[in-house]
Amino acid sequence: MTVPLAVTTPGAPGGLAAQLLIIFLAAALTDNILLTRFLGMCSFLAISRQMKTSLGLGVAVAFVTTVTAAINYLVHRYITAPLGVEFLDLIVFIVVIAAFVQILEMAVERFSPALYFALGIFLPLITVNCAILGVSLFMLNKQGYGLWQALVYGAGNGVGWLLAILLMAGIRQKLKEDKIPAGLRGAPITLIISGIIALGFIGFSGMVKF
Amino acid sequence: MTTFLIAVGTLCAICVGLSLVLVVADRYLSDYGRCRITINGGSRSLDVRGGQSLLNALGGEKIFIPSACGGRGTCGLCKLRVRSGGGPVLPTEDPHLTADERRDGVRLSCQVKVRNDLDIEIPEHLFSVREFAASVETMEDLTYDTKRVRLALVAPPEIAFVPGQYIQLQCPAYGDNPEPVYRAYSLSSDPADPRHAEMLIRLVPKGICTTWVFTRLKPGTPVTFNGPYGDFRLHDGTGEMIFIAGGSGMAPFCSILAAMRQAGNPRPTRYFFGAKAVRDLFLLDEMKRFESDLPDFRFIPALSAPDPTDLWNGERGLITDVVGRHYPDCRDKQAYLCGSPGMIDACINVLSGRGMPPENIFYDKFA
Known part of the structure; x- marks a missing residue:
């Protein structure tokens, strides 16, 4: 069996590179997983207070999303789909993501202690980030994706999540909490701000059509 | 029916496969080789296998650091000064350390992983801590919920301690308790009789160790403990x-x-x-x-x-x-x-x- 690295969709403009670029931009901007689907909210709300930690978590999420999307694509295409047990995708994806994060944690700890301590508790937190599972599941609904498309789709979503948490951290650092009514401090005001950012992101949908 | 079997089989196969990958990864990725632990500026040094916690590495070399939670990072007893090689303080240690301790490099030894050579300080009196094998000599009911347990030491045959110090009794795995845990008990014995160790144990409802003492321990039962620990003792003075x-x-x-x-x-x-x-x-x-x-x-x-x-x-x-x-x-x-x-x-x-x-x-x- 050969892996179809890319399946060109009929009607899509340009060659493979253009198609991948569009998938990436669409995933990162118009279909931003955090701002349009509100997935991965718990860590988004909890960690977005500071730019440094947001960057750490965001990069980790982006990396894991990219790689697990590709792995899960292969698992779906060569294990669950041929055996006719696609209904197992959900649970298998969870297990794959958990195992991948475990291995990644061990590898980072072994080879880059500095990065390990910088990411610290974020890596285990990623295991239960629903955005990552969401990306793998949404990928299955996309017609005609090959391995490259899956990889780029994962990367786009991951970068979109990173972008969203960085935007929020930038805003929250400037926010003077004492001027906000007590009941709205913390998570409530963050949710309101993410709603406004999400409205802004609708502007991208006119830019990329896919 | 076949779908059902295929589904179960697939899921099991994937889980087993991933577990194997994890086991192999753990074997190779968590192998840190041999590491040297220098204690108290070179007065002692140990050659241990890397990848384990500092607490376990020291325990394996028969240096017993007090720890009541068994390495979960909840009791905060296993503090040591790590002069170099310990890496940054982890979030799990944070709540147990004061600002002074953080500045002095004090760490929870159960949370510090031995990844490279370490330079640490251990209070001298902990070197006198030993592991003792003993057997229960008598168990006496003092009240409806308190027992006096007297242990006869087997190996080593004598314990030297300062009155006021405590030991850590090992409660083995039993019933719903999956792994050995240690609990601290003050010694009530007469220091002039170093061949025995005596404790007063009050039943804690649902307590793992006290339940074991009250239900499983009988005269003749072999037990293990380590100690002595603690600096509670009589101080000089003349007043009342x-x-x-x-x-x-x-x-x-x-x-x-x-x-x-x-x-x-x-x-x-x-x-x-x-x-x-x-x-x-x-x-x-x-x-x-x-x-x-x-x-x-x-x-x-x-x-x-x-x-x-x-x-x-x-x-x-x-x-x-x-x-x-x-x-x-x-x-x-x-x-x-x-x-x-x-x-x-x-x-x-x-x-x-x-x-x-x-x-x-x-x-x-x-x-």
Whole structure:
């Protein structure tokens, strides 16, 4: 069996590179997983207070999303789909993501202690980030994706999540909490701000059509 | 039906496959080779396998660091100074460290992983900590919920300790308890009899270790413990000493009083024992004997909630109130407290309110 690295969709403009670029931009901007689907909210709300930690978590999420999307694509295409047990995708994806994060944690700890301590508790937190599972599941609904498309789709979503948490951290650092009514401090005001950012992101949908 | 079997088979195969990948990854990725641990500026050095926690690495070399939670990072007892090689402080250690300790490089040894060579400091007295094999000699009911357990040492055959110190008893895996845990108990034995170790153990409802002691332990049962630990002990001085402890908090004082009798210590000493009712009192005869053997010792039990049927002519009320009534002025006295954190904090309040300087108050908190 050969892996179809890319399946060109009929009607899509340009060659493979253009198609991948569009998938990436669409995933990162118009279909931003955090701002349009509100997935991965718990860590988004909890960690977005500071730019440094947001960057750490965001990069980790982006990396894991990219790689697990590709792995899960292969698992779906060569294990669950041929055996006719696609209904197992959900649970298998969870297990794959958990195992991948475990291995990644061990590898980072072994080879880059500095990065390990910088990411610290974020890596285990990623295991239960629903955005990552969401990306793998949404990928299955996309017609005609090959391995490259899956990889780029994962990367786009991951970068979109990173972008969203960085935007929020930038805003929250400037926010003077004492001027906000007590009941709205913390998570409530963050949710309101993410709603406004999400409205802004609708502007991208006119830019990329896919 | 076939779909069902395929589904179950697929899922199992994937899980087993991933587990194997994880096992292999752990084998190769978590292999840190041999690491050298330098202790106290080179006075000792160890060559250990990397990848394990510092606490376990030291335990494997028979250096026992006190730890009550078994390495979960919850008790905060296994603190050590790590001079180099420990990496940054982890979020799990943060709540247990003060600002001073963080500056001095103090870490929880159960959370520090040995990844490279380490340079650490261990208090000298911990080197005298040993692991002891013993067997239960007698078990005596003192009250309905407190037992005196006397262990006969097997190997090593003798224990040297300072009265007031404690040991950690190992409670093996049993019933619903999947792994051995350690619990701290003060020694109540006479230091002149180093071949035995004695403890007072009060049943904690649903407590893992005390339930094991009360249901499984019988004369002849082999047990393991390590120790001695702790710096609760008698301090020099000439003024009156006030001991305060209820329940199994009496243990260190049994040992301290025995040593005082041995030395003919003439210091005026009063022991306030707080209990609810007559049925909570114990070892009264032994305390009587101490009163007659020591030049100036009195045992003062006080009941806070005596039963209507109790014939009681002694002190009544909370132990803090009783102590307060006895001592309007505590300026030139020393206090030794043993018990729960709440009881100790309440006593410190009363004593310092009556002028006792904080450096004259010594305590052993049962956490």
